[in-house]
Amino acid sequence: MKPREIANQIEANPALPDGQGDRFAGYGVMSVPFRSGHILALRRFPASSIGPGYSSVWHRDPQGRWTIYTSVEPNSGCSRYFGREVWRDVVCPIEIEWTGATEFSVKAGEELRWDVALAESASTRAMNAMARVVPESWWHSRLVLRLMASMARVAFDTGKLNLTGRTPNGQEFTANPLRLWLVGSSRAVLNGTALGPAGALEQQARLADFFVPQRGLFAVARAFMRTPQETDVNSPGECS
Numbered sequence: 001m002k003p004r005e006i007a008n009q010i011e012a013n014p015a016l017p018d019g020q021g022d023r024f025a026g027y028g029v030m031s032v033p034f035r036s037g038h039i040l041a042l043r044r045f046p047a048s049s050i051g052p053g054y055s056s057v058w059h060r061d062p063q064g065r066w067t068i069y070t071s072v073e074p075n076s077g078c079s080r081y082f083g084r085e086v087w088r089d090v091v092c093p094i095e096i097e098w099t100g101a102t103e104f105s106v107k108a109g110e111e112l113r114w115d116v117a118l119a120e121s122a123s124t125r126a127m128n129a130m131a132r133v134v135p136e137s138w139w140h141s142r143l144v145l146r147l148m149a150s151m152a153r154v155a156f157d158t159g160k161l162n163l164t165g166r167t168p169n170g171q172e173f174t175a176n177p178l179r180l181w182l183v184g185s186s187r188a189v190l191n192g193t194a195l196g197p198a199g200a201l202e203q204q205a206r207l208a209d210f211f212v213p214q215r216g217l218f219a220v221a222r223a224f225m226r227t228p229q230e231t232d233v234n235s236p237g238e239c240s
Helices: 005-013 079-087 121-133 135-139 142-156
Strands: 020-035 039-048 054-060 066-069 090-091 094-098 103-108 112-119 162-166 174-189 217-228 236-238
Touching: 005 020, 005 094, 005 217, 020 094, 020 174, 039 112, 054 094, 066 079, 066 121, 121 135, 121 142, 135 142, 135 174, 142 162, 142 174
Parallel strands: 066 090, 090 236
Antiparallel strands: 020 039, 020 217, 039 054, 054 066, 094 103, 103 112, 112 174, 162 174, 174 217
């Protein structure tokens, strides 16, 4: 199945994974680093245990400042977990339009336009075949997830990669990438300025234990968070 078909099925029938804590299911771009020092990422979770399904776009500028564009209030989205290292939250409409079987565009308010084309490789096909036969219990094993992360690091040249760890706000995260594709090409314009060609950064970015991949990857995924009683998030901004 092509990514657009899988995404459409997820949108039509969003289903939460079993488990405890905060849970999410959907798809997105783990990250795309740009040689200019910018980073973009996309999270689309039609299924969320903490509120309505939502979309978010993460942007890091060359000075290291993170902005999260979100279609819901920050405490109902990614800033619930990453907000302590986020410079700005912007609540605004986020549109994802599939323009082909492996191509889509993203709009975040009036600030960002982003086009993405996905590609397969022998490594993605091998990882996807393996993921289809992994027992459910293995997806919650730290040892297995560490092994998966190590395999992905070698196969895709991601730099350091963690599928478990702590978020900036102190929660414990577990990520299950069920299907993977490479980002074959990516073009983005932010506030009228093109971000330039994609490429690994001189120094890999991170948010607490979440290391931002140095290679563009798209994933169909589940995420689990163990949430403390109190979480601080930034105050939302406004769409420009």
